[in-house]
Amino acid sequence: MSTYDLKYAYRALVILAPLAVAVMYTEGMLIPALPSIASEFGVSSATVSWVLSIYLLTGTVMNPIAGKLGDIFGKKRILEIVIWIYALGVTLTGFSPNFTALLIFRAIQGLGLAMFPLAFSLIREEFPPNLVPRAQGLVSAMFGVGSAIALPLGGYIAQNFGWQYTYHTVIPVVITLALLIHFFIRESKVRLETKIDYLGVILLGSALGTLIFGLTEGPTYGWASLETIGSIITSLLLFVVFFYEEKISSSPLMPLSLMNRRNVLVANIAAIVAGFALFMAYQTLTYLLEEPKPVGFDLDILSTGLWLVPLALIQMVGSVAGGRFISKKGPRPILIFGSFLLIPSYLILSLIVGKGGLGTIILFASISNLAAALLNVSLINILVFSVERQYMGIATSLNTVFRLLGGTLGPAVAGAIMGTFETSIVYPVVINGQISYIPVMIPSDFSFSLNYLIAMGIAIVMSALSLASRNIQLGQRVAKEVIKE
Numbered sequence: 001m002s003t004y005d006l007k008y009a010y011r012a013l014v015i016l017a018p019l020a021v022a023v024m025y026t027e028g029m030l031i032p033a034l035p036s037i038a039s040e041f042g043v044s045s046a047t048v049s050w051v052l053s054i055y056l057l058t059g060t061v062m063n064p065i066a067g068k069l070g071d072i073f074g075k076k077r078i079l080e081i082v083i084w085i086y087a088l089g090v091t092l093t094g095f096s097p098n099f100t101a102l103l104i105f106r107a108i109q110g111l112g113l114a115m116f117p118l119a120f121s122l123i124r125e126e127f128p129p130n131l132v133p134r135a136q137g138l139v140s141a142m143f144g145v146g147s148a149i150a151l152p153l154g155g156y157i158a159q160n161f162g163w164q165y166t167y168h169t170v171i172p173v174v175i176t177l178a179l180l181i182h183f184f185i186r187e188s189k190v191r192l193e194t195k196i197d198y199l200g201v202i203l204l205g206s207a208l209g210t211l212i213f214g215l216t217e218g219p220t221y222g223w224a225s226l227e228t229i230g231s232i233i234t235s236l237l238l239f240v241v242f243f244y245e246e247k248i249s250s251s252p253l254m255p256l257s258l259m260n261r262r263n264v265l266v267a268n269i270a271a272i273v274a275g276f277a278l279f280m281a282y283q284t285l286t287y288l289l290e291e292p293k294p295v296g297f298d299l300d301i302l303s304t305g306l307w308l309v310p311l312a313l314i315q316m317v318g319s320v321a322g323g324r325f326i327s328k329k330g331p332r333p334i335l336i337f338g339s340f341l342l343i344p345s346y347l348i349l350s351l352i353v354g355k356g357g358l359g360t361i362i363l364f365a366s367i368s369n370l371a372a373a374l375l376n377v378s379l380i381n382i383l384v385f386s387v388e389r390q391y392m393g394i395a396t397s398l399n400t401v402f403r404l405l406g407g408t409l410g411p412a413v414a415g416a417i418m419g420t421f422e423t424s425i426v427y428p429v430v431i432n433g434q435i436s437y438i439p440v441m442i443p444s445d446f447s448f449s450l451n452y453l454i455a456m457g458i459a460i461v462m463s464a465l466s467l468a469s470r471n472i473q474l475g476q477r478v479a480k481e482v483i484k485e
Helices: 006-016 018-030 034-041 047-073 075-093 099-126 129-161 164-184 198-221 226-248 256-260 262-290 301-329 332-352 358-384 389-420 445-468 474-484
Strands: 422-431 434-443
Touching: 006 018, 006 099, 006 129, 006 164, 018 075, 018 099, 018 129, 018 164, 018 301, 034 047, 034 099, 034 262, 047 075, 047 099, 047 198, 047 262, 047 389, 075 099, 075 164, 099 129, 099 358, 099 389, 129 164, 129 301, 129 358, 198 226, 198 389, 226 256, 256 262, 256 389, 262 301, 262 332, 262 358, 262 389, 262 445, 301 332, 301 358, 332 358, 332 445, 358 389, 389 422, 389 434, 389 445
Parallel strands: none
Antiparallel strands: 422 434
């Protein structure tokens, strides 16, 4: 009969959950600072999207590698390596001398995103099935806690000292967590005999890189240019070769056999569309708050952070409440509710851009964040209860890959649309002590509305996928797991 050490399980939860706080503290500061970073380094709104895209791109490629290594050599061992890579990336990013260096250091930092599926898997191993949703809900809530801390505090630091100083303040936190994991987290009990598909790694990275390049640089080269069309076609061909390689490989990077299970397939496809819509909408909102009037609200970084705090708070509440509900009724009802809630919230946001007040914008953005929190906690629970323990690292990493794939494309598309549909305004600047008025090109109302409409369309797809999922009765899973062990 299976026994669980709940005292240790909750101790592990207390140590591993703050990883989300540390990451979201850093990212929560960075997103409101994107317009300032673009101005500081002299790049466009489309180009600055690479700050998010390169981070998510390297995280996407690293996740299946780290997940499989965790299943082979131990999840704790690989988690320690990954978190020190993240610490290195955070340290270097804060000292970026130019935009190119910033992207390189953000790429290193992105490798650290592989810590999350490893941490999720370690938590899943230590809790009995009926308590896993609550534990995962608390971990998801930590993303909201990190944002709630970052938005006012990080905004204050970024505005008064520069965005680099927020990176400096997070370094001791990451190092402390790395040491706590080393001394107080136990190694995973389950191992898997397999190898790494390095050809798959190269193909996946190349396919993602060329796709993001084409979407991000489309406004610069032109959507009908040879560079843009060639990049997208090359990416699609590389994806075809990649999936063929995964099909014939004896140790695929992405075990496509798991995709034959309905819930695994739904969770992974849903992760793409959810990541795309949520990252796209969040970047759109940040620019909308900080763009000059009459298009945006002309807020500074600190004010933007303060106005975004309600989104973080509702994410915390939604994650915890969703985890508790899933423990009783299973993840499918929460997945369906969260998916359908996104549709009206994004639709209304698309209609009120340029017309609604700031409070109204934040209200419906908060509703969409509540839906996002419910989606995140339900998707991870649908997944972890649909695979065996020995595949947990691979399965959660695979799901994170799809989520990051969507998250990589979302900001790129949002930035491309804002860079394509622009409007000219006359903006006052001080030159040699004199106020001069110069024309400035900024994203138009239409670009913001179009971004939200695309996000709404993605939410409709998400809703259809949620209806295709199967519910999981956790009480039955408890009995099955006890019998197996």
